Amino acid sequence: MTKLHLHLLSDSTGETLEMIAKAALSQFDAVEVERHFWPMVRSQQHLDRIMQEITHFPGLVVFTLVNPDIRRSLEESCAEANMPTVSALDAVTESLSLALGQEQLHRPGRQHQMDEAYFKRVEAIQFTIAHDDGLMWEEWEEADIVLAGVSRTSKTPTSIYLANRGYRVANIPIVKESPPPPNLFRLKRPMVVGLTTSPDRLIQVRRNRLLSLNQAPETAYVDKEQVEDEVRYARRMAADNNWPVIDVTRRSIEETAAAVINLYNERRTQMSPRNAGTNPV
Known part of the structure; x- marks a missing residue:
C-alpha cells in the first residue's frame, strides 16, 4: 500500500x-x-x-x-x-x-467575508435547527425545503448541510402511529422531498444507533416486518402527495443534498426560468 x-x-x-x-x-x-x-x-x-x-x-x-x-x-x-x-x-x-x-x-x-449572503446563511442555519424533527410546524411555509422520511434516513444531517448552502430547511419523521400535521399536505412555497432507504440498511443503521446508546438492539424499532411496513407507508404518502423521493441507501449526505438541490432548481425552473440554478441566498 x-x-x-x-x-x-x-x-x-x-x-x-x-x-x-x-x-x-x-x-x-x-x-x-x-x-x-x-x-x-x-x-x-x-x-x-x-x-x-x-x-x-x-x-x-x-x-x-x-x-x-x-x-x-x-x-x-x-x-x-x-x-x-x-x-x-x-x-x-x-x-x-x-x-x-x-x-x-x-x-x-x-x-468568508461577512456580506449579506453570509448573514442569510446564518439565518438559514438558525431556521433549520429550530425546525428540526417536526418542530414549529406552523412556520413550515417559510421554508425553502421540507424533508420527510422515516427515522434514521439522514434528514437532520442533510438539512444542516443544505442550510450551510443557504437553504431554509425543515424536516419531519414519518411515523405511521403518529400522522404528521395536516398543513404538511397544504404547503405551497416549500418543496417537500421524501427520503427513503432500503429496509435492510435502515435496520442496520437503527441497530447501530441503539447499541451506541447502550440500548437493547432487538426491539420493534428494528423489527424487519415493521420496518418494511414503515418504509411502504412513507413511500405511499409521498406518492399520494406527488413528492419527489430520494433513496439515500447508497448516497452520502453530500450526494443526497446535491440531489435535493437539483430537484429544487428544476422546480424553480418550472415556476420561473429566470431563477433557475440560483441559490436562495
Whole structure:
C-alpha cells in the first residue's frame, strides 16, 4: 500500500482546500494518506514554524496562498527539500482573470467575508435547527425545503448541510402511529422531498444507533416486518402527495443534498426560468 504525507496549507480556514483534497483522493485506491492541515498561514514566522514539520514528514504540499511573498517562500523552501508543491486554485483563478479582464485582489479569506449572503446563511442555519424533527410546524411555509422520511434516513444531517448552502430547511419523521400535521399536505412555497432507504440498511443503521446508546438492539424499532411496513407507508404518502423521493441507501449526505438541490432548481425552473440554478441566498 502506498503511503503519502499530504500537507494542506491555507491562508484562510482551509475548507476549500480540504474539499479539493477529499475529491481528488477519492479517485485513488490502496493508498494510506496522512493529512497535515495548516490553516490561517498569513505570516513568514508562521510559515517558518510549519516548514520544520513539513520537512520532518516530506510529501506533497498543496496550498491556497494569495500573498505572493509567503507563496514564493513556501515554493522555494519546498524546492530545496525536493518536495513538490501544487497551488490548488491557480488554473481557475487565472482563467477567471482572463474571462473577467481583472487582476485578482490577493485578499486571503475573502470568500468568508461577512456580506449579506453570509448573514442569510446564518439565518438559514438558525431556521433549520429550530425546525428540526417536526418542530414549529406552523412556520413550515417559510421554508425553502421540507424533508420527510422515516427515522434514521439522514434528514437532520442533510438539512444542516443544505442550510450551510443557504437553504431554509425543515424536516419531519414519518411515523405511521403518529400522522404528521395536516398543513404538511397544504404547503405551497416549500418543496417537500421524501427520503427513503432500503429496509435492510435502515435496520442496520437503527441497530447501530441503539447499541451506541447502550440500548437493547432487538426491539420493534428494528423489527424487519415493521420496518418494511414503515418504509411502504412513507413511500405511499409521498406518492399520494406527488413528492419527489430520494433513496439515500447508497448516497452520502453530500450526494443526497446535491440531489435535493437539483430537484429544487428544476422546480424553480418550472415556476420561473429566470431563477433557475440560483441559490436562495
